[in-house]
Amino acid sequence: MTEATALTRNQSLVHNTLRQADGPLSAYTILDRLRDDGFRAPLQVYRALDKLTSLGLVHRLESLNAFVACAGEHRHGENELIAFAICERCGQVEEFADPVVCERLEAWAGDNAFHADKTTIEIRGKCAVCRAA
Amino acid sequence: MTEATALTRNQSLVHNTLRQADGPLSAYTILDRLRDDGFRAPLQVYRALDKLTSLGLVHRLESLNAFVACAGEHRHGENELIAFAICERCGQVEEFADPVVCERLEAWAGDNAFHADKTTIEIRGKCAVCRAA
DNA sequence: GACATTACGTAATAACATTACGTTCGATTG
DNA sequence: CAATCGAACGTAATGTTATTACGTAATGTC
Secondary structure, eight states: OOOOOOOOHHHHHHHHHHHHSSSOBOHHHHHHHTGGGTOOSHHHHHHHHHHHHHTTSEEEETTTTEEEEOOOSSOTTOOOOOEEEEETTTOOEEEEOOHHHHHHHHHHHHHTTOEEEEEEEEEEEEOHHHHHO | OOOOOOOOHHHHHHHHHHHHSSSOBOHHHHHHHTGGGTOOSHHHHHHHHHHHHHTTSEEEETTTTEEEEOOOSSOTTOOOOOEEEEETTTOOEEEEOOHHHHHHHHHHHHHTTOEEEEEEEEEEEEOHHHHHO
8 A cells, every 4th residue: 555656767757856846846847957867848747747646746736837746744645635835935835734624625515516626725925934034 | 995996998898708708717718809899919918807806806716727707705805715616517616715714724824924925725626517417 | 469558759839928118098296 | 287107008029838649669468
């Protein structure tokens, strides 16, 4: 159960690029950073990102059109609802899961016969460090 | 306090286009629909959308890169946290506000000294009608 | 080994959004 | 009333993000 699906070369390259980054990266930024590794076209990045997000190793930030490596506090592949707090100044992203929020949104879905596939929660603002600065 | 700021011609045209639509529209779709009214460039749409969103008359759906007219159950201009349930099949969008969710996210922000500017909650899935079909 | 599935490479194009620059309109206010 | 100031506008060019289309290669399965 805990095995990591072996990633392909392209997938590993993209994953490592995101892990080494100190914040979210756009697909095209990833592409640029992987030119020396033979990447030539956006699709190479997007295909790897699709796979990585479906494995839960990477998250897409909708409000940024960018991607981050999963911080890993929560289990991969689970359908857990994760919220992101994104600092507009330094770009750092915090992930957190709130069971109550999750439960309330599920309750709304239940009450309205809505079947949720994917839920996005993103808070844009200013982090503690940047507020102090 | 309750007066509606008079909208300019462009702003009204964009607003009406969104109100008449039966779902979210992209900026470019709006542009196409307003060609006959003299719209020529994306910026005309984006400028109107910026104003309308700042007035709370229109919402941007980040996960769709599209815009909807505010459904109007909640007060305009307020900084209220609104969640959107988006049907992937029929495109309909439901707006709702959940005070508990709001409170929990505010609590997280408080605990983490994070200053939230704007929060996005979007649930992608399938609505009741489409599930039945 | 035949077959299905998944991943890959490349090129072209579509879709979404902004920058830059100059002009017009309306409300002050001196 | 003219000067001025700010918001909105028009247009063109460009930048950024994402997908479609087509063919090839690698991998797993029976």
